[in-house]
Amino acid sequence: MKLNKISAMFSGTKYKANNLTLFGAALTAMLTMPAYAAEEEVEPNTDDIEVIAVKGIFGSLKAANLHKRTDSRIVDAIVAEDIGKLPDDNIAEALQRITGVSIESDFGVGESVTIRGVTENLILLNGRSTAGPGRSGISLDDFPSSFLKTVEVIKSPTPEMIEGALGGTVNMQTVRPLELSEPLVAITLDGEYADKTENIAPKFTAAMGDNWDLGSAGTFGAALNFSYIDREIRRDEFFNKVTLEDNIDLDGDGVVDVSNGPNGKYIRTTENTVEQKTEQRERTAYGISLQWEPEDTDANIYLDMNATSLDGGQAAYSILDVGGSVVPRSDSYYDGNGQIRNYDLEGVFVIPKTWSDFTTSESFSHALGGEWNINDNIEISAEYSLSKSEDRQTASEFNLRPIERTDPTLDLVTHKTTSTTIGGDGIPSHVYADTELLTNPDNLVFREFYHKTLDTENEEQAFRFDFKIHDIGVDFISAVKAGIRITDRDYTANRFDLKPNGNTLKDAYKKATDSNGLYSPTWIDNPIISDSFTTVNLNNSFNQTGIAGQNDLLNYHVYDAERLKDADATYLLVQQMLQNTSYAMNGSLADNMVEDNGAYKVINEKTRAIYAQFHLDFEDLTAVVGGRYVETDLESSVVDSVDSDGNKVLTTGKNDYADFLPSLNVTYNLADDSLLRFAAAKVMRRADFDELSPALSIDNSLVTGTQGSYQLEPYRVTQYDLSFEHYLSEGGLVSAAIFYKDVGSFTQTDSSCLADSDTVNGQNTTQWNNICLLDTAGVSQGNIVNATEAQGLAYVEAEKAAGRTGIVIDTDVNGGSGEVTGLELAYQQQFTFLPGLWSGFGVNTNYTYADSSQPDGNPLLGISNHTANGQVYWENDDFQFRLAYNWRDRYLHEQTVKRVQTVGALGYNVFNQNDPTADNYDPTVGNSYREARGQFDFSASWDINDHFTVVANAVNLTGEPIEYTTELGSTWNYSEADRRYTVGVRAKF
Numbered sequence: 001m002k003l004n005k006i007s008a009m010f011s012g013t014k015y016k017a018n019n020l021t022l023f024g025a026a027l028t029a030m031l032t033m034p035a036y037a038a039e040e041e042v043e044p045n046t047d048d049i050e051v052i053a054v055k056g057i058f059g060s061l062k063a064a065n066l067h068k069r070t071d072s073r074i075v076d077a078i079v080a081e082d083i084g085k086l087p088d089d090n091i092a093e094a095l096q097r098i099t100g101v102s103i104e105s106d107f108g109v110g111e112s113v114t115i116r117g118v119t120e121n122l123i124l125l126n127g128r129s130t131a132g133p134g135r136s137g138i139s140l141d142d143f144p145s146s147f148l149k150t151v152e153v154i155k156s157p158t159p160e161m162i163e164g165a166l167g168g169t170v171n172m173q174t175v176r177p178l179e180l181s182e183p184l185v186a187i188t189l190d191g192e193y194a195d196k197t198e199n200i201a202p203k204f205t206a207a208m209g210d211n212w213d214l215g216s217a218g219t220f221g222a223a224l225n226f227s228y229i230d231r232e233i234r235r236d237e238f239f240n241k242v243t244l245e246d247n248i249d250l251d252g253d254g255v256v257d258v259s260n261g262p263n264g265k266y267i268r269t270t271e272n273t274v275e276q277k278t279e280q281r282e283r284t285a286y287g288i289s290l291q292w293e294p295e296d297t298d299a300n301i302y303l304d305m306n307a308t309s310l311d312g313g314q315a316a317y318s319i320l321d322v323g324g325s326v327v328p329r330s331d332s333y334y335d336g337n338g339q340i341r342n343y344d345l346e347g348v349f350v351i352p353k354t355w356s357d358f359t360t361s362e363s364f365s366h367a368l369g370g371e372w373n374i375n376d377n378i379e380i381s382a383e384y385s386l387s388k389s390e391d392r393q394t395a396s397e398f399n400l401r402p403i404e405r406t407d408p409t410l411d412l413v414t415h416k417t418t419s420t421t422i423g424g425d426g427i428p429s430h431v432y433a434d435t436e437l438l439t440n441p442d443n444l445v446f447r448e449f450y451h452k453t454l455d456t457e458n459e460e461q462a463f464r465f466d467f468k469i470h471d472i473g474v475d476f477i478s479a480v481k482a483g484i485r486i487t488d489r490d491y492t493a494n495r496f497d498l499k500p501n502g503n504t505l506k507d508a509y510k511k512a513t514d515s516n517g518l519y520s521p522t523w524i525d526n527p528i529i530s531d532s533f534t535t536v537n538l539n540n541s542f543n544q545t546g547i548a549g550q551n552d553l554l555n556y557h558v559y560d561a562e563r564l565k566d567a568d569a570t571y572l573l574v575q576q577m578l579q580n581t582s583y584a585m586n587g588s589l590a591d592n593m594v595e596d597n598g599a600y601k602v603i604n605e606k607t608r609a610i611y612a613q614f615h616l617d618f619e620d621l622t623a624v625v626g627g628r629y630v631e632t633d634l635e636s637s638v639v640d641s642v643d644s645d646g647n648k649v650l651t652t653g654k655n656d657y658a659d660f661l662p663s664l665n666v667t668y669n670l671a672d673d674s675l676l677r678f679a680a681a682k683v684m685r686r687a688d689f690d691e692l693s694p695a696l697s698i699d700n701s702l703v704t705g706t707q708g709s710y711q712l713e714p715y716r717v718t719q720y721d722l723s724f725e726h727y728l729s730e731g732g733l734v735s736a737a738i739f740y741k742d743v744g745s746f747t748q749t750d751s752s753c754l755a756d757s758d759t760v761n762g763q764n765t766t767q768w769n770n771i772c773l774l775d776t777a778g779v780s781q782g783n784i785v786n787a788t789e790a791q792g793l794a795y796v797e798a799e800k801a802a803g804r805t806g807i808v809i810d811t812d813v814n815g816g817s818g819e820v821t822g823l824e825l826a827y828q829q830q831f832t833f834l835p836g837l838w839s840g841f842g843v844n845t846n847y848t849y850a851d852s853s854q855p856d857g858n859p860l861l862g863i864s865n866h867t868a869n870g871q872v873y874w875e876n877d878d879f880q881f882r883l884a885y886n887w888r889d890r891y892l893h894e895q896t897v898k899r900v901q902t903v904g905a906l907g908y909n910v911f912n913q914n915d916p917t918a919d920n921y922d923p924t925v926g927n928s929y930r931e932a933r934g935q936f937d938f939s940a941s942w943d944i945n946d947h948f949t950v951v952a953n954a955v956n957l958t959g960e961p962i963e964y965t966t967e968l969g970s971t972w973n974y975s976e977a978d979r980r981y982t983v984g985v986r987a988k989f
Contacts, residue, residue, distance in 0.1 A: 056081060057873045057880055058830045058842055062731030065828070067150065072615075072624045072665050074156040074679050074721050074737065076100075080149050089190075089203075089953060089982065091151060092140040093937070095170065096886050097869050098153050099735075099826045099846035104862075107233045107279055108956060108977025111141040115153060116739060117820055117850040117863030117891075118167030120685045120715060125172050126304065129162055129487075130365045131387035131458045135688045138363060138389070140170075142308050144227035146188065146205040147287045149175045155739070156665055156679030156721050159611035159626040160466065160481060163661060166685045166717050166741070175209065177221025178291045178300065183210040184223075190951070190984030194233050195959075196540055197278055197978065201231035211291075218294040225287040233980075234278045236542050238427050238553075239973035241271035242900045242966055243769070244909035245789065250328045250340075261338025262907025267970050268326060268340055271767065271899075272419070272430055274553040276538065277316035278561075279358065284309045299372035307364035314358040315561030317536060319438065319553045321419060321430075322766055323793070324348035329420075339970045341423040349416045350437055351766065352444065354559040355397040363389040380467040386459070393454040396567050397700070398559040400524065401447040401509050402437070408518035412510055415443045424548030427974060431550050438556040439535060445509045445521035446529070449574040450700055451498040451567050451589065454599075458689070462487045478622075479615040487607045491689045495599040495697075498571075500585040500592040504700070505574070506762060512583035522577045524557070529573055534560040544959040544976040597639040597648065601693040603710075605686075606633045620669040627662040632686065636710035638695045653694065653710040659684045675725045685715040691812045701764035702756070703771055704808045704898060713814050716744040723824075732829035743818040743860075749896050750813050750914050753806035755780045760803055768796040770808070770898055777803035783918065784808060784911050786902075810896060818860055822850035837876070845870040856913075856923035858895065864888040864932075880941045887934035893964060896926040899973075903927075903966045924967040931963040931971075947989055953982040 063079040076098045088094035092110030096103045103110040104119070115121050123130055123137030130137035152171040154161070161169060190203035204227070211221030244265035250257040259266035285308040293300040324345030331342045369383030402415040417434040437443060466483030497504065509521040524533055537555040541547075547554075564570055571589040578584055585592060613626030633656045640651035663681035670676050690697075691708040698705035723737035753772035765771060773785045773796075787796050799805050830842035848867040852860040866889045873882040895913070902909045904925035912921050936957040942950045961976035 056875050057882060058731065058875060061828055061830075061842070061844060065727065065731055065733050067152070068733075069675070069725065069727060072622065072667060073154055073158060074665070074677055074723055076153045076155070078151045088937070088939075089145055090141055091143060091145045091148070091172065093955065094145060095140075095151065095153060097844070097871060097884060099737075099824045099869075100155070100168075100822070100848045100867075101153060102862075102864065102867055102886075102888050105977070106141070107235045107277075108980070109141050109233065111139050112136070113140065113153075113170060114862050115167030115170075116155065116741070116822055116848070117852060117860065118741070119862045120166040122162065122165035122169045123172070124162065124169060125306065125365050126174060126367070127162075127171060128365070128367055128383065128385045128464075129164075129387060129460060129462060131363060131389040131460050133359075133361070133389060133391050133456060133458065134690075135164070135686060138308070138365070142283065142285075142310060142361070142363065143172065143306075144205060144225070144283075144285050144308075146207065146227055147174050147225045147285070147306070148172050156677075156719075157661075157663055157681050157683060158624050158665060159613040159628040159661070159663055160483060161628075162485070163609065163628060163630055163659070163683065164685050166683055166715055166743075174225075174287060174289060174304070174306075175207075175223055176291055176302065177209045177211050177223040177289055178219065178293060180209050180211055180221065180223070184208060184988075186986065186988040188951075188984055188986040190982050192229075192231060192980055192982045194231065194978035194980050196234040196236070196543075197232045199232035201229060203229045203231075203982070203984065209289075216295055218292055220293075221289075221291045223287075223289045225285075227285045228283070230280070230282045232278060232280045233978050234276065235975060235977045237273075237275045237277075237973065237975045238542065238545075239273050239275075239899060239964075240269035241767075241769075242903050242970060242972045243268050243270070243789075244903060244907055245326070248326065248328065248340075250332045250334075251330075252328070257334070259334045259338040259340070260336070261334070262905065262968065265907045265909060266334060266338050266340050267903070267966075267968060269421075269970075269972070270324060270345065271320060271322060272421075272428075272553060273318065273320045274551075275316065275318045276536070276541065277314060279314045280312040282311045297372070299370065301370040302368075304367045305364070306366070307362075309363075310359075310361045312358060312360070313565040314356045315565065316355045316357070317556065317558055317561060318353040318355060319350060319556050320353070321345075321348045321350045321553070323416075324419060327418075335423075337968055337970050343421055345419040345421065347416050348419045348432075349402045349414050350432075350553075351402070351447075352400045352438060352556055352558045353397055354399075354561050354564050355395070356561065356564050357393065357395045359391050359393040361389060361391040363387075377470050378467065379470075380465070382465045383463070385462045387462075388459040389457070391456045393456075394567070395450075395452050395454070396564050396570070397448065397450040398564055398570060399447040399450070400444045400558070401521075402443050403445045403509060403521055405442040405523065408514055408516065408520040410518060412519055412521070422549055426546030426548055427542050427551060429547070429549030429551055430553055432552045435552070437552065441523055441525035441530075441557070444524045444557070446524070446574075446577060447507060447509050448505045449498070449570060450504065450506075451571070451593075452700075453496045453593070454493065455495075456491070456493045458489075458491050460487055460489045476616055476618055477614055478617040480612070481615070481626075482612040483610070485607075485609045487605075489603075489605040489607075491601070491603040491605070493599070493601040493689075493693075493695075495596040496593040497596055498589065498592055499594040500583070500587075502594070504762065505578075505583060506700075506764065508578065508581075508583050512578055512581040514581055520581065524559075526577065528576050529559070532560055532563050532573060533557055542961075542974070542976065544961040545974045597642060598696050598698075600639045600648065601689070601695045602637040602650065603689055603692055604635045607631065621666065623664065623666040625662075625664045627660055629658070629660050630684075631658045632656060632714075634692065634710060636693050638693065655710050655712075657713060659714070659716070673727045677721070677723045677725070679719075679721040681719055683717050683719060685717075687712040687714060687812070696754075696809070698756075698807055701767075702759050702762050702807055703764065703767065704810070705754070707809050707811045709811065709813065712812065718742045718744065728829055730830060730832045733826065734828075735824070735826045737824040739820075739822050739824070741820040743820070743854075749810050750782075751784050751896060751911075752782045752809050752811065753780060753784055754809045755803075755806050757803070759800060759805050759807065763800055763805060763807075765793060765796050765800060765805075768793045770901075771796055771800075772806045772808045773799055774804045774806045780806065783915065786911065808898075818852065818854035820850055820852040820860065820863065822848060824848050837874075840874045840876050842873050842875075843871065844873075858923055858927065859892050861892055861894070864891040878943045880939075882939045884937045884939075885934060886937075887932070889932040890929050890965075892927060893930040894928045897928040898926075900928055900966045901926040903968060903970075905967050907968075927967040928972070929965050929967075931965055933960055933962055935960050947987055949986045949988075951982070951984050951986055953980075955980040
């Protein structure tokens with residue numbers, strides 16, 4: 001950490017005037033703010049509130065209730081049962097027990113939270129921002145829960161809080177060493193079993209700390225945390241492409257059968273796909289906290305350092321069948337949604353792919369700060385923090401193509417067959433007429449080796465200064481608090497692709513020619529690569545969803561994914577295969593990686609904030625009121641050109657805006673055990689970094705891409721909350737809350753068709769019905785036009801050759817308004833009034849209702865109407881058992897999903913989600929919903945003695961899969977991940 005980095009934030013010529021102006025404005029605001037302004041945390045009267053020793057499940061819940069009761073904001077919390085021991089091993093999975101909180105998972109592991117149906121939230125560590133790959137901060141599965149003493153979910157902000165959360169703020173709090181009353185050493189060693197991979201993962205955590213009285217030199221404390229896990233987990237997915245087609249003659253009697261689908265259409269599924277991915281994730285994390293307190297001064301200085309490292313790799317397979325015409329069978333029928341069941345697809349071919357798409361990361365969050373109570377009336381604090389995240393995404397593919405065995409030729413024949421689809425419970429049955437379609441080496445040739453790297457770096461420096469005055473001479477003002485915060489954020493991203501001789505290896509089987517100018521594909525039994533192939537037929541595929549019958553997509557011969565993890569070794573194999581062809585490659589893999597200047601992004605964002613808040617105290621009524629004013633300056637740069645020396649010449653777009661964010665939090669004591677709260681606030685959220693760069697990100701097939709805009713304004717929301725809390729004897733709670741969020745601006749996706757000359761030779765037309773068609777070659781257009789079923793692949797190929805195919809580009813733009821309205825109910829109690837063993841039982845349950853809308857009539861993303869959580873537990877002095885259940889109903893997961901992009905409520909089978917004035921407008925096309933799902937988790941512990949405890953956990957105890965459906969209710973995607981079981985021992989001294 002260098003002091004010149006700190007001073008540079010204040011000394012830049014460009015910002016000197018602004019900094020002085022802001023500081024002056026802060027001081028003026030404090031001195032002139034009218035007497036009705038107020039604070040973040042009222043000093044509550046706790047004379048009659050029980051002091052809680054946090055021990056066991058009930059102790060943790062009681063402590064969380066005390067935290068909620070004494071805070072001036074609307075807040076929920078989780079308090080560790082013991083030092084470094086949250087109720088769940090994963091922070092996100094622990095937070096889903098809180099009222100109004102749901103989680104998003106990756107491979108079945110919780111990684112992010114949705115608060116009151118909103119995903120745009122903020123993750124803080126000890127009240128300061130953290131750096132992750134995006135705007136929200138560090139991923140919750142990257143930070144060990146063992147480091148934490150408390151996790152807050154703050155639903156009503158106060159002026160001193162960092163801006164950027166629309167749903168709520170998650171504040172993770174670690175133990176400070178001067179808080180320790182005695183030396184601490186705590187060690188946990190677990191083994192976690194994942195039932196799909198059948199792998200046992202070691203998990204180790206350690207915490208130690210102490211403080212020492214140094215006499216006249218004051219008191220010094222130190223705490224150290226360390227965590228390590230190396231797990232292997234798997235996800236199985238089955239999904240289709242869904243389209244709407246005209247009614248057909250099912251029984252061959254010459255009369256078209258009516259499907260009961262919308263607009264005279266039936267639902268058809270094609271492009272059956274199985275993807276099975278195994279990830280090995282190795283996470284190492286440490287936390288160090290140092291704290292010093294002088295002997296004769298009420299002050300302390302602290303240094304916090306936290307870092308995490310994520311490494312590993314992915315082994316994944318994708319089996320996709322393409323094409324084919326529907327042929328009804330004698331048992332064909334339409335179901336209640338108008339979807340055809342039990343039919344043949346004639347003329348399909350299958351594409352096997354081995355791939356790996358894994359992100360390694362290094363992140364840290366360090367802070368140096370101090371707190372000083374100058375006297376009984378004045379407190380000041382200051383902190384400098386530096387957070388940084390570095391991520392590298394490595395994506396590799398080794399793709400095959402079904403080509404019939406032949407000598408070198410210019411007439412390659414695709415190997416096709418007939419697929420029979422039979423529905424039933426779970427994954428449909430798919431049987432191929434060619435029973436060796438995916439295993440016979442005579443059918444499969446090497447198609448392409450693809451490799452890319454994406455590097456992102458996200459660094460934030462922040463400085464804040466706060467001061468608080470307790471007595472300003474006005475009886476009902478208990479304190480005034482004000483401060484400033486200045487940040488400087490740098491975000492960069494670049495991309496490199498394997499492009500030997502300036503081109504990718506796309507479709508090498510039909511483009512790489514031998515010395516005679518003939519295609520000479522490499523079949524997979526070629527001695528160069530034959531030892532690198534494996535047959536995959538997992539015995540526990542889709543064991544949660546179930547399979548309706550024989551499914552030939554689950555038995556396939558592919559390039560070994562474990563070998564693909566070593567991209568350099570795979571490159572050398574491909575180099576050998578192509579050495580005597582027109583695609584011959586020289587040099588190493590690194591020598592042939594070419595930077596994609598079009599994807600290069602540089603973003604600098606500077607913010608300056610001031611706030612003032614007043615703490616009001618009218619005996620039974622207390623309040624915090626004030627405002628936060630924040631300015632944002634954004635510069636977003638992309639590559640304009642490259643000079644003769646190979647240096648990038650950047651072009652920069654600028655945007656700046658300011659927001660005033662007032663807030664009010666009022667608490668009224670109805671009785672000694674009952675509180676009524678009201679809160680109102682304006683909040684804002686800046687767009688994510690990918691959304692703020694006009695750099696293009698285009699997929700390997702040159703079919704789809706995304707692009708951002710530096711002109712995006714932030715989300716702006718006005719929110720209101722009203723809650724009632726009644727605290728039962730023995731630490732119980734009954735509460736109810738209603739909330740309303742008025743979304744003044746949010747982003748929505750616009751799609752356009754981009755003209756790009758690279759499509760003529762580089763575009764992959766296998767999934768031809770996803771390719772947009774241009775009216776005029778070389779001219780981009782705003783509307784999306786796809787080929788019809790009657791036109792087919794041949795038509796798209798001809799349009800491609802003429803330069804009239806484009807790339808579908810999704811761009812986020814500022815949209816209109818929307819709203820979220822909801823209700824929260826919670827009940828928590830331990831039945832200590834019951835006799836004997838029954839007194840150890842307790843319950844903790846909550847329910848959330850949320851309703852939302854956006855201008856096009858769709859609900860907002862990620863918001864379930866109904867969410868419920870429940871925990872039943874029993875404990876005594878030595879044993880603890882807990883069974884937890886969480887459930888949420890159907891919600892809109894994504895819009896404009898390519899696999900279902902023409903499926904909407906009106907049944908046009910045309911993609912027009914953007915232009916209400918155009919024909920066939922339907923805002924619901926492309927909608928994908930996640931169906932209702934519930935999950936059981938279980939935990940238990942046994943205290944052998946005062947030092948040793950045996951612990952056990954089970955996540956997703958009953959193995960619940962996830963289903964995704966279209967706007968019309970037909971299932972298009974099934975996904976399932978491991979059940980995880982953990983057994984371990986914890987020692988504390």
